[in-house]
Amino acid sequence: MFVCEKCGNTNSRYIGYINNKPYCRLCLSFNGKSASFHYINPNSDLKEELSYELSEEQENIATGVKEAFANHKNSLIHAVCGAGKTELVYRTIAYALSFGLQVGFTIPRKDVVIELEERIKSAFPSNSVTSVYGGHTSNLEADIILLTCHQLYRYEHYFDLLIIDETDAFPYQGNEILHTYFNKSLKGNFIMMSATPLPSMIKEVRDTGGKFFELKTRYHGHPLIVPKVIVSPFFRDILISKKLKQFLNDNKQCFIFEPTIDKAEILFNKLKIFYKQGAVVHSKKSNREEIISAFKKGEYRYLITTSILERGVTVKNLQVIVDDASSPIYDEKTLIQIAGRVGRKIDAWDGEVIFFCDKENDEIRSALEKIKEANTYVKNM
Numbered sequence: 001m002f003v004c005e006k007c008g009n010t011n012s013r014y015i016g017y018i019n020n021k022p023y024c025r026l027c028l029s030f031n032g033k034s035a036s037f038h039y040i041n042p043n044s045d046l047k048e049e050l051s052y053e054l055s056e057e058q059e060n061i062a063t064g065v066k067e068a069f070a071n072h073k074n075s076l077i078h079a080v081c082g083a084g085k086t087e088l089v090y091r092t093i094a095y096a097l098s099f100g101l102q103v104g105f106t107i108p109r110k111d112v113v114i115e116l117e118e119r120i121k122s123a124f125p126s127n128s129v130t131s132v133y134g135g136h137t138s139n140l141e142a143d144i145i146l147l148t149c150h151q152l153y154r155y156e157h158y159f160d161l162l163i164i165d166e167t168d169a170f171p172y173q174g175n176e177i178l179h180t181y182f183n184k185s186l187k188g189n190f191i192m193m194s195a196t197p198l199p200s201m202i203k204e205v206r207d208t209g210g211k212f213f214e215l216k217t218r219y220h221g222h223p224l225i226v227p228k229v230i231v232s233p234f235f236r237d238i239l240i241s242k243k244l245k246q247f248l249n250d251n252k253q254c255f256i257f258e259p260t261i262d263k264a265e266i267l268f269n270k271l272k273i274f275y276k277q278g279a280v281v282h283s284k285k286s287n288r289e290e291i292i293s294a295f296k297k298g299e300y301r302y303l304i305t306t307s308i309l310e311r312g313v314t315v316k317n318l319q320v321i322v323d324d325a326s327s328p329i330y331d332e333k334t335l336i337q338i339a340g341r342v343g344r345k346i347d348a349w350d351g352e353v354i355f356f357c358d359k360e361n362d363e364i365r366s367a368l369e370k371i372k373e374a375n376t377y378v379k380n381m
Contacts, residue, residue, distance in 0.1 A: 006030065006153065007177045027177055030153040038141035040127075042100035048090035048123045052219070052346070058088060061213045066092045069161060069189055074210030076192045076201060080374050081340020082314075084219035085193050086116070089163050090123050092191065093144065097127060101160035101188065103144045108172040110134060110148050112165070112312030114289060117146055152181035160188035166311050168198050168333055195340060196333040216377040222349035223375040225342045227335070229325070229355045229364060236356050237270055240321055243354060244275060244302060247319045252351075253295065254302040254319045257338055259327035261306060267323065268304040277301040283308055310337045316345045325355035325364055335367035 003010050004024035014026035054062060061077065068075045069092045079085035096103050105120070107113050110133035117131045130142035132151045140154060147155075149164070149172045162185060164172075172178050182190075192201055205212060218224065232239055240256065247254045256271075258264040261282045268280035279300050281288040288308070295303055296315060303309070307329065320342050325335065335355070342351040355364060 008180050009177075027153070030150070030177070030181070032137065032154060033140065034154050034156065035140040035145075035158060038102065038143070040097060040100040040102065040143050042098060043126070044098050046094050046098045046124075046126070048094045049125065050087060050090065050123065054084075054087065055217075055219060055221070057215060057217065058084060058219060061215055062088045062091045064211065064213055065089060065191060066095050068211040069191070070095065072189060074189050074191070074205050074208050075213060076197065076205040076210065077194075077213045077215065078197050078202075079193065079195060079215035080218060080224060081195045081337060082218045082224070082344040083195075083215045085195075085215065086119065086165070087123075087219075088213075088215070089191055089193070092161065093124065093163075096161040097124070097143060102158060104155065104159040104162045104185065105144065105146045105165070106149050106152060106162065106182070107146075107165045107312070108149050108169045108178075109166070109308065109311070110136075111289070111292065111308060113146050113148055115312050115314075120144055120146060149175075149178045149182065152178070152185045155185040157187050158185050161191070162186055162188075163191045163193065165193045167192050167201055168194050168196050169311060173198070196336055216374055218344070218349070218378075220346040220349050221378070222343065223378045224371050225339060225351055225353050226371055226375070227322075227339050227353040227355045227368065229357065229360055229368070231359055232356055233358045236323060237267065240267070240323060240356065241271060241274065243321060244271065247352075248275065248277075248301055252317045252319050253298070253300075253315060254321060255309060255338075255341060256302060256304045257310070257320070257322045258304060258306060259324050259329040263324070264304045264306055271302075271304070275302065278303065280304040281308065282306040307334060307338075309341075310334055313341060314344045315341070317348045317351065318342055318344075319351050320353045322353075322355045324357065326357035326359055326361045330363060332363045332366040332370065335363060336370055339367070339371060 002022045007027040009024050009026045015022050016025050065075045121129050127143040129144045130139045132147040279291045281291050339353045342353050343349045
């Protein structure tokens with residue numbers, strides 16, 4: 001039986017032959033330069049620089065994760081959207097760097113990698129940081145390497161500490177090749193993070209003798225925003241337009257989520273007639289990084305988007321509308337992540353999330369239940 005040395009594939013459907021020699025078609029696109037060894041100068045005085053003080057609950061988890069890593073154990077952090085889970089691993093990163101260990105931080109989507117880069121550079125100003133993703137692979141080595149999961153193949157047996165965020169997200173979830181490259185890139189231990197972890201993730205950590213941590217409140221202590229569901233099979237464009245007008249009049253920016261690229265483009269072409277300071281972003285937009293950056297600077301007041309912006313984006317006073325929330329593309333986890341875009345700032349913790357739909361389905365109901373359940377912990381504090 002042929003076993004691919006790169007990705008471990010044994011499925012004959014993806015095995016081809018050239019001159020009677022087998023090769024794997026499954027990982028054929030994972031082809032490029034591998035990272036070289038990068039020397040990290042140990043610094044026993046290294047400390048991360050936080051933009052805000054951790055709560056007692058955050059302090060306990062940050063210390064627990066660091067101690068787990070120091071004892072060669074893996075960790076899983078389950079934290080609600082906007083809890084500040086990225087900051088929970090800074091102490092462990094600083095600990096690893098103080099011993100000259102190689103740190104990697106991997107995320108399924110490049111938009112989130114780009115979002116994270118400035119935060120990591122600010123937290124660790126004395127260390128080198130590089131981002132590696134499709135079309136951005138000229139600098140592969142640094143003290144801290146931020147990368148998409150697709151780039152892990154370049155780092156075989158490389159990372160002493162590998163942090164992976166949004167492990168339940170596409171395209172990592174369910175992709176055996178990316179799972180293989182994740183495991184092959186490990187030299188030490190990993191930290192998994194998610195607001196919506198899958199049972200398989202929890203099992204994977206516990207099977208390796210790892211530690212499980214939960215953070216049920218946002219760092220500012222205010223509850224998650226509970227979405228308002230509006231059932232409207234007809235004339236939703238008009239209702240969305242009216243709601244958008246209200247947000248813009250209140251000087252608040254807005255994301256409007258559509259389930260498909262076509263629907264996003266159609267809605268934008270309708271709304272741009274009345275509201276000029278908007279744009280549309282999706283996976284086929286080659287300049288979406290520039291559009292998102294301009295939105296954060298306030299140059300756009302609203303964005304029509306697909307689910308590419310469901311995670312990892314923080315904008316002050318952001319409001320959210322989901323069109324066709326009962327579409328099969330929106331499962332419980334996606335709806336929770338989308339709702340989690342609102343109220344993330346300590347001085348802007350309130351806002352609105354509106355789900356427009358043909359009918360309220362099980363995924364919508366389950367998302368609402370999970371959000372309300374998390375909020376009971378805030379009320380009982």
